[in-house]
Amino acid sequence: MSVEAREKRQPWILLSPALGAVTMLLLVPLIFIVVYSFWLRSATGPDVVGFHLDNWESTLTDPFYRFILFNTLKIAAITTVICALLGYPAAYFITRSSGNKMLLLLLLMLPFWISYIIRTMSWINILGSSGAVNTFLMSIGLISSPIQMLYNEVTVILGLVHFLLPFMVLNIYVSLDGIDTNLEDAATSLGATRWQSFLQVTLPLSLPGLAAGGLLCFVLGAGTYITPLVLGGPQDAMFANLVFEAIITQLNWPLGSALSMALLLVLGSLVAIYNRFLGMSQLTKGLG
Amino acid sequence: MDNTKRYERLLERYRNGDLDRRRFLGLLGAAGLAYGVQTPFARMALAQEVQQVRFDGWGGVVSEAFRRYAFDPYTEETGITVVDGTFSGGDEYLAQVRSSQEGEYNIAHLSGVFDYARYVNFELDVELNIDNIPNMSLVMDALTNAFRSITPDHLSAVPYNYGTTGLAYNRAHISDEEIREKGASILIDPAYEGKIGGWSDWRTRLWYAALQTDQSPNDIQDMDAAWDAIRSHRDLALKYWGSGAELMSLLAEEEIYVTEGWSGRIAALQEQGHDIGYYDPPNSFGWQECLFVIKGSPVEACEELLNFMLEPETSIAVAEGQNYPPALDGTKVDLGDKIPTLPAYDPSGTLEALTFADPEYWNGNEAEWSETFSRVQRGF
Numbered sequence: 001m002s003v004e005a006r007e008k009r010q011p012w013i014l015l016s017p018a019l020g021a022v023t024m025l026l027l028v029p030l031i032f033i034v035v036y037s038f039w040l041r042s043a044t045g046p047d048v049v050g051f052h053l054d055n056w057e058s059t060l061t062d063p064f065y066r067f068i069l070f071n072t073l074k075i076a077a078i079t080t081v082i083c084a085l086l087g088y089p090a091a092y093f094i095t096r097s098s099g100n101k102m103l104l105l106l107l108l109m110l111p112f113w114i115s116y117i118i119r120t121m122s123w124i125n126i127l128g129s130s131g132a133v134n135t136f137l138m139s140i141g142l143i144s145s146p147i148q149m150l151y152n153e154v155t156v157i158l159g160l161v162h163f164l165l166p167f168m169v170l171n172i173y174v175s176l177d178g179i180d181t182n183l184e185d186a187a188t189s190l191g192a193t194r195w196q197s198f199l200q201v202t203l204p205l206s207l208p209g210l211a212a213g214g215l216l217c218f219v220l221g222a223g224t225y226i227t228p229l230v231l232g233g234p235q236d237a238m239f240a241n242l243v244f245e246a247i248i249t250q251l252n253w254p255l256g257s258a259l260s261m262a263l264l265l266v267l268g269s270l271v272a273i274y275n276r277f278l279g280m281s282q283l284t285k286g287l288g
Numbered sequence: 289m290d291n292t293k294r295y296e297r298l299l300e301r302y303r304n305g306d307l308d309r310r311r312f313l314g315l316l317g318a319a320g321l322a323y324g325v326q327t328p329f330a331r332m333a334l335a336q337e338v339q340q341v342r343f344d345g346w347g348g349v350v351s352e353a354f355r356r357y358a359f360d361p362y363t364e365e366t367g368i369t370v371v372d373g374t375f376s377g378g379d380e381y382l383a384q385v386r387s388s389q390e391g392e393y394n395i396a397h398l399s400g401v402f403d404y405a406r407y408v409n410f411e412l413d414v415e416l417n418i419d420n421i422p423n424m425s426l427v428m429d430a431l432t433n434a435f436r437s438i439t440p441d442h443l444s445a446v447p448y449n450y451g452t453t454g455l456a457y458n459r460a461h462i463s464d465e466e467i468r469e470k471g472a473s474i475l476i477d478p479a480y481e482g483k484i485g486g487w488s489d490w491r492t493r494l495w496y497a498a499l500q501t502d503q504s505p506n507d508i509q510d511m512d513a514a515w516d517a518i519r520s521h522r523d524l525a526l527k528y529w530g531s532g533a534e535l536m537s538l539l540a541e542e543e544i545y546v547t548e549g550w551s552g553r554i555a556a557l558q559e560q561g562h563d564i565g566y567y568d569p570p571n572s573f574g575w576q577e578c579l580f581v582i583k584g585s586p587v588e589a590c591e592e593l594l595n596f597m598l599e600p601e602t603s604i605a606v607a608e609g610q611n612y613p614p615a616l617d618g619t620k621v622d623l624g625d626k627i628p629t630l631p632a633y634d635p636s637g638t639l640e641a642l643t644f645a646d647p648e649y650w651n652g653n654e655a656e657w658s659e660t661f662s663r664v665q666r667g668f
Contacts (some may be wrong), residue, residue: 041655046410064663130541148482150543151527234486234528235667242662248379249490250658251386251406 036257047254055258065242065259069266072239075153076221079160080168083217084210086161087168091209094169095176105173108166120159120230124150151233159227164220168213175209176202208278215274219267239263338586340369341593344381345397347374349609357602362593370593376531378403385412390584395593397448400575401434401647402491402654404445409651412583413444420591421446423598428617430639431576438647445578446594447615449607452632452642453492453575454568456539456549456557464565467546471569472499474546476520485538485547486521488528490661491650493518495573496548505571506646518664528665539564548573551631552611559611566631574632574642576615 037055040048059065094104111119126132129146137143149155179202187197225240243263247256274280343359345351351372359370375381378399385393385407398404407413418424424432424446431447455474457467461483467474475484475496486493497517498505508514526544529535532553538544539554540562554566579597581590596602600621603614608626616623617637627633634641 064666064668067668068666124537124541128541129543146542148526229530234488234522234525234665237666245658245662248377248383250655250662251379251382252655252659 033257033261036254037261039254039257041250041252041254052254055255058255059258059262065239065262068237068242069239069262071237072222072263073266075157075160075238076218079157079164079221080214080217082157082161083165083168084214087165087213088172088210090165091169091172091176094173108169111162111166116163117226117230119162120227123155123159123162123231127155150231151236153232153236155231156228156236156238159231160221160224163224163227164217167216167220171213171216172206172209175206175212179205211274211278215271218270222267223263338368338589340371341586341589342371342373342392342394343397343593344373344375344393344395346610350397350606353602353605353609354597357605358593358596358599362596366589366592368589368593382406382410385582386410391586392584393582394585395590396580396582397577398445398580399577401438401644402651404435404578404580405438405647405651407580407582408438408444413439413442414581414583414585414587414590415442416444416446416581416587416591416594418443420588421595421598423595423600426600426617426621427598427615428637428639430637431615434576434644434647435578445580446598448577448579448597448603449610449612449614450574450576450632450639450642451551451612452568453487453495453548453550453573454554454566454631455572456535456547456554457565457567458539458542458545459563459565460542461545462565464567467565467567472496472548475548476500476517476524478524480545481524482526483543483545484521484525485535485544486525486528487535487548488530488665490658491645492548492573493521493661494657495645497521499569499571505573505643506649515660515664518661522665522667555611555631568632571643574639574644576644577612 036047038051038053040050040052040054042048090108094101094108097104124131127149128134129148133149134143134146138146183201183205184194184197187201188194192200222238223240225238225244228236228238228241239259240263243256243260246252246259250256343354345354351374355370355372359372363369375384375396381396381398382403385396398407427447431450432443435443435445435447455467455472457474462474462480470477474480475486477484486496494508494514495505497514498508500517500521501510501513503509503514527538529538529547532550535547535549536553536557539547539549539557540560549566551566551568554564557564558566579594581587581594597606598616600616600623603616604624604627607614607630608624611630613627613630613633614623618628618633618635619637628635632642
């Protein structure tokens with residue numbers, strides 16, 4: 001075998017374990033889900049094998065699924081915007097801090113050491129009728145009976161922001177950290193105020209990080225189902241909750257497969273649009 | 289059948305005069321020869337012998353009681369290890385079983401007769417030899433008959449405990465008189481808007497909707513009225529709870545004042561000192577739990593384990609731990625002091641005072657109603 005041929009094969013040999021894992025753990029199950037989505041659930045429970053478009057038809061045309069999908073995208077979008085507004089100043093502060101940058105980054109990573117479910121449930125102890133906020137307000141005499149703060153769309157968004165904020169901060173931080181600070185100094189020396197240099201130099205250069213963080217927050221937010229389950233009221237549901245209900249509660253795996261594929265296609269399209277304009281490299285930078 | 293039993297039967301036949309001495313010795317010799325020939329392969333065969341049985345249940349005090357009173361003595365007697373797993377919900381567990389290999393899951397502590405019917409529909413049942421479970425004679429017939437209505441020619445489970453889903457209420461805000469007067473309708477009383485809870489289970493929601501619209505839960509004629517009652521409840525409710533722990537937390541923290549709740553969980557709250565009342569309105573939702581043997585399991589080993597689990601000592605310990613009365617008939621077994629005080633306990637052993645869901649009726653409508661509930665819950 002020639003050296004050239006060996007060099008050509010080498011990357012594939014090195015990549016083969018990862019490719020094998022992706023094929024077996026992602027592609028094959030995905031194919032199963034696609035196949036399942038064309039089956040039907042019989043009235044007694046077992047699936048009816050075949051090629052039926054019923055699940056896809058109801059997924060794409062039923063106003064109920066459209067409503068929940070739009071609601072999901074709305075919640076994910078609001079969460080992403082809040083994460084961006086809160087995350088940018090935090091990331092900027094970490095980047096510009098000199099002595100305690102590592103400590104701040106460690107603090108940022110700290111929530112990842114605690115289970116996401118526990119972090120979500122912690123809001124019950126904070127905002128509940130006998131939670132910290134109500135207890136404090138009552139103890140200072142500001143209110144006489146507890147305010148109902150939990151189990152609505154606002155608390156769902158709050159829980160999602162709590163979960164996703166570190167992803168946003170990390171992505172923006174990576175982007176800001178890569179910007180040469182001399183550029184800001186140069187802008188200032190040319191007469192720009194600090195605010196102008198931020199708006200016209202730093203912010204545009206950090207936009208890829210902001211976009212990467214936004215994409216991550218949006219995709220993860222739109223795919224969540226624990227948060228509405230724990231912090232939502234009876235009517236608060238996101239699309240993943242419908243997938244869960246179809247598969248687990250209704251045992252309708254074919255419909256659940258069609259719904260999950262629909263969500264995957266919607267979120268996949270967003271990733272594809274992002275990739276078209278900004279490329280995936282920024283995303284991987286943010287993931288460390 | 290093991291070899292010892294074969295030899296015993298051979299000896300018995302010889303003693304009864306069914307075999308002459310020459311034939312008896314000949315058969316013994318043949319058996320010895322066969323054993324000698326197969327011995328090298330026996331080690332491989334041993335790998336196929338039952339070495340462990342998997343049990344899946346709800347965890348917590350129940351698992352501890354099972355471990356202490358049933359699993360450890362069973363292992364001591366049979367040498368078979370019991371691996372116990374837990375699940376948080378029957379639906380989720382069925383999804384796991386469906387996607388597993390046969391034999392991976394053996395015995396499960398399942399809810400209601402619905403689950404029994406669902407497992408049978410998915411052809412996940414086995415045929416138990418009740419003769420191998422002598423403690424079944426202590427179980428209430430009313431509970432066993434519910435399973436026999438689904439599989440008339442065999443049983444794939446033994447009943448284990450029962451309870452009700454009745455009304456749980458905070459006595460500081462709702463009096464005993466008020467709950468008796470309003471019954472199930474208190475869950476759609478606007479006076480308690482934002483302080484009402486409810487289980488996210490579609491069956492329970494529809495059951496209580498039937499009670500709220502004065503219909504029989506096992507024969508709902510006006511479905512529109514029932515769905516409207518569910519909508520009313522949804523609009524007034526603060527939260528649909530999804531687990532017993534969440535139910536207890538919502539009541540204990542006074543997030544909600546009234547909800548339907550599981551009798552055992554409410555008894556546990558009362559034990560903890562919370563002033564929570566429990567009331568079973570007329571036609572309150574009665575249910576039972578069973579120990580189901582799943583297809584592909586080592587049936588004989590499972591039967592033996594089920595017998596251990598049905599021992600009065602084990603059943604009573606588990607019942608006291610989880611606050612649900614055992615399936616044992618109180619007229620046949622002394623159930624001690626605590627069990628007769630538990631909510632839903634029926635001293636007659638007939639369970640005539642409780643209303644159980646008709647599995648044929650409810651499972652027959654499951655596909656349509658569970659999906660409709662999903663929509664109604666979200667405002668449709």
